[in-house]
Structures are given as C-alpha cells and as structure tokens.
Amino acid sequence: MSFAAKISQAREIYLPIYQTNDYSLVFMVVRTNLSSAACASAIREALRPIQRTISTNEFRTLQELVDRAASPRRFLMLLLAGFSAFSMILAALGIYAVISFSVSRRTAELGIRMALGASAREIKQQIMVQALIPAGLGILIGIAAALVLGQSLTTLLFDVRPTDGATFLGMTIFLAAVASLAGYLPALRASRIDPINALRSN
Secondary structure, three states, rough: OEEEEEOOOEEEEEEHEEEEEHHHHHHOOOOOOOHHHHHHHHHHHHOOOOOOOOOOOHHHHHHHHOOHHHHHHHHHHHHHHHHHHHHHHHHHHHHHHHHHHHHHOOHHHHHHHHHOOOOOOHHHHHHHHHHHHHHHHHHHHHHHHHHHHHHHHHHHOOOOOOHHHHHHHHHHHHHHHHHHHHHHHHHHHHHOOOHHHHHHHH
C-alpha cells in the first residue's frame, strides 16, 4: 500500500502515498481463499493499529470490479442483441406473410397441379424453394457485406477474427433455419389443398 491512484477523465496518476492526505484514493488488493466477510473482518483488524482514518467500509471482489467496468459495454451488447432478435422476428414474419399471400393467390393453380397428379410432397417442396431462394440470396449478400465491413471492426474485437469461419457458418445455418421455418407453414397448408374445393372456388 505504498501508492495512491488518482483517476481523472479516464487517466490514472500514481502518487506516493506519503505525498497525499486523501486516503479515499487508496486501494488495497488482497488475494485470499477466505470468504468476503471473513476477509473484510481480517483486513479491518490488521489496518486498525496502522491508520485509524483509513476507510475500510467498502470491499469488492475482483469480479465485481470487472463487472462494473464492463457494464456499459455489456448494456450496449444486450441492446444490440435485442434489436437483432427483433429484426429477425420481423424478417421471419415477412417471409411467412409473403409466402402465405402467394399460396392464397395460387390456390387454383396448386389445385390443378394436384388434380393432374402432383403429390403433396412436390407442392410442399415447390413452396419451400420459393421461400428459400430469396432468403439464400439475402444471406449471400449479408456475408459479402460482413466480410467487407468487418475489417473496420478489427480493433473492437477480442479473441475473435472478423472473418471467423465458425461464426459465419453458425449464422448461415441459423438464418436458413429461420427462413425454412417461416416458409414451412405456408408450404404445409398448400400441400393440404383439396383439388376439388380449389377448382370449385373459381
């Protein structure tokens, strides 16, 4: 405890402890296997004979200090993750709405196809392809944009490369799965169209 740290505007200045009377700037780091309460009590007893004016009321674990320092960035990351999840939900709803509208417009056509021998499986595959082709193009465009723009984020990344293959692969699979799920429900409904009712409705 031979130095005091003075923090001002994200800058740290280290002063000899005997050149300052402001003991609120004194920090002591203790490594121990004791619990926080037991360690705090032992530190108070050890410091009381040395300096009675030193405040020993505030004890924090190293993890608490790290959490406090990282809390602004953690909040921004959680906020960004929330917006990303909301955007994903909107995209899935958009795919579902477009494909559902397309199926409703093509009810007669699909009924004729099934009357001429098309199986429910073929109809379902056709609708799924209709949903996955635009989604696949969007994923490819997103990957290309991420590869180009990711280089500008290199200094902000820790232990992750801007061209991390596992991240790109994982997100590609996830986005494809979301698009497949959004297109599967309209495809399932299209595969259950009754050809006779579809033709009578026209």
